[in-house]
Every structure is written in C-alpha cells, then in structure tokens.
Amino acid sequence: MLFFKINRPSNKYSSQRTSKLPTKLNARSTGIAALLLTLAPGVWTYAASFIDKIRSTELDYVNLQIEKLYGPLYALTEASSVAWDQFHNMHWPAGDDRYFFDPRHKLRPSDVDQWRNWMSTVFQPLNIKVETVIVENSQLVIGNEMPQVFKEAIAQTEAYKAVIGMWKPSDRDTSAYTTEWGNTVTGLNYPDKIGACVKSGYTQLKQRQQQLQRNAVSVLITHPLIPDASCQSSSRQPWIRAKPPVTNDRPH
Template sequence: MLEGIVGWLSQSGNTATSAIVTGVAGFIAKGIYDLQVQRRKEKLERINQQLKLLYGPLYSLSAASGLAWKEFQENYWPDRQTFFSEGRKMRPGDLALWRLWMRSVFQPINEAMCEAIEKNSELLIENDVPTELSELLAHTEVYKTVIARWDAEDYSEHLASFNYPSELEAYVNRCFLSLKEQQRKLIGYRVPAVKHSGAGDTDTQASAQASLASTFTNREV
C-alpha cells in the first residue's frame, strides 16, 4: 500500500512539473512573439515615415525634374546633348530662356528636395548623407548665388560651379522601391511576379531604361 501511495505522489509530481514547464514555456513564447510584433510594428512605422516625409517626396520631385528637363531639351535644343555645348555661341535669347526655366522650374524643385532632406535627415537609410544628396545640397546652394546675380541684372554667370548629381534619380528610385518592397512584406503583401511572353519583352524594357538613363546623364541643373 505504501508503495502505491509513493507511486501516486510521484505521478502527481510529474504532472505538476509538466504543467509548470508548459506554462513557463508558453509565457516565454508569448513574450518572444510580442517582442517580434512590436519590432515589426516599429520598423513599419519608420518605413512609413521614410516614405511619407523623405523618399516619397524625393521620388516624385526627382521624377518631375527629370521629365521637365526632357521637355526642355526636346522643345528648345533637341540637336545637342547639353544646353551650353562647347564651342556654341549663346545668343541673348538662349540665355534668357535658360534663366526662365532655371528660376521657375528647376531651382524650385531642387529647393523642395533639399528642404525634405534637411528637415528629415534622421530618416535617411544610410548613417551619413550619401554623395548624391550632398551634391544636390551643394549644387542648389551655389545656384542661389547665381540667381542672386541675375536679380541684380548681372548675367555674367549662368552655371553653378557644382554640377547637378547625375546619379540622383537612380539613387532615389532605388531607395524608394526598396522601402516600398519592405513595406509590402511587413504588411503581409507580396507583389505578383511579372510574366514575360518572351525575350523581346526583356530587350524592350532594357532599351527603354537605357534611353531614360541617357536622358538624365547630361543634366546641368
């Protein structure tokens, strides 16, 4: 009989121990899950802010700037790669046209991009300001002095000493699309794969991308 009591106590002890272990394991698992959810939420919130305040505005503004530059080129100087081509004598009307587009189109867009960067630098993906953005900041600031001369009717200078960053559009597009992809994954949405009917589709896309890249390479503003 004593052996039976001892066996029953031993069996009960094992059951209680098992319940305690199960409870502790469940508590730990819930803690880990809650921590993962919180981290996921915080990461999503940061990405949302990055897209809303920095990379979204940069994406739309740089696209608008690129399209405006293309329109400017196609309508007024389709026969050359840059507005101020080497060896070309600029007429007063050409320079007045440049000042008009610079003042009313390109500089305002550049200043809007710089404002987004300066106000939201803590949202940058990188630890330091990347070259493409620092060059844009410098270019825009230098051009302010050129425009100030125009306001004083001094037209001796028409270009900034610091060029517009040729890789800006590519950098902004890369960052924006990367963040959008991360955002989709965090909210549980997957982008369906694009199916191509043949090699010709790929060749057409590559050709279009190369054409667009060449349009933006020779930017002067």
C-alpha cells in the same frame, strides 16, 4: 562487553516503500505538465506581444522614411527629370551632342532667355524643395552616412541661388548674357545619379513595409537596407552637357 543488534527493515517494508516511488514520480510529472500547460498561453502571448512590438516599431520607422524623405524625393526627382526632358526637347540648341553653352557655337539671346526662365521658374524651385526635404529629414537616410549625391544636390542648389540672384533684365544687352560663366555654376555639377539613388531607397523601403505589414514573423527575417552604389557616385561631367540617354542624368 555489550553488543547491540541493529534490526534491518524487513523486505516487506522496503518493497512497499519502493512501490510507492513510481506513483510519486507520476504525480510530480503530472503537476509539472499541468503547470506548463497553465503557463504556456501566457508565455506565448508575451512572446507574440514582444515580437509584434518590435515589428510595429520598425514599421513606424519605415513609414516615416517613406513619408518624410524617400517618398517626397522620389516624386520631386521624377518630376524634375520629366521637366528636364521637356526643356531639352523644346529649347536645346541645334546639335544634340554638344553643351548648351558650347563656346564653339554662339548662342542667341533668345536661347538664354529660355534657359534662365526654366532655371528660375522650374528647375531651381524643384531643387530647393529637394534640398529642404533632405536637410529637414537627414536622420532618416538609409545607411550610416549622408549620400554623396544628397550633399552635392544641396551644394549645387545653394550655389545657384547666388547665380540667379545676379540675373537682371538689363544683362540682355551685354556680351556676358550668353556666356557660360554668366549663367551657370562652373565646376559644381547637378548630381546626375540622385534619381537612381532615391529610387533604390524608395523601392527597398516599400518592400520592407509590405513584409512588415503582412505578419509579425517578418521582423525575424532581417534583410538590412543597403544604400545603392549610385548614392556615392559623384557626377563630375561638365554640368552644361547635353542630356545623356539615361533619363536621370542631367546636369542643370
């Protein structure tokens, strides 16, 4: 019978091999640290560039919303409100608590002259500009749907084109000249909350614009823009009513 003797490594050899392990681990750790230090600037540069690209894209879109939609609408609705105040102060029939075409008070032809003049030369041209801005830039509205007040502004403007188109100088000699139905769009009111809706959207966009312009980190702080409640508030008051105390509430 043969017997084989297995020689085990001596304790001296084992201790030498074990003593080399910390040195190898330290060398490996040093290599990894050096690699990370080499890659870190590139990773940081890529991350910063990626975040700044997102910021730049959002800023471009916000700028477009302000430039093409909410900025022009804000200027037009404010101008229209000032013009309405002027008309109300200068030409509204006596009695601030009644409608312009209140059937309880017979209007003079001169009153209707002023009404038709302001409607055809001031208010309707402004309304057409509002309509054009909305139609051409509707993709830039805040939210997922067209605000109700925008739809009403378009409808009211289009309806007035038909009303004004029927006005003739010879009408002044007829009894219909001073009537409501001969001068207004019956049942379709001016959206009296459109000014509040536009102002809210413009203010939100300007705030977001300033945040994005300050630093790239602002893109990580997400505050979704929300349409104001006034954007869906449909005006159903009689459109010929005298101007209420609220500046933008006017039914022309």
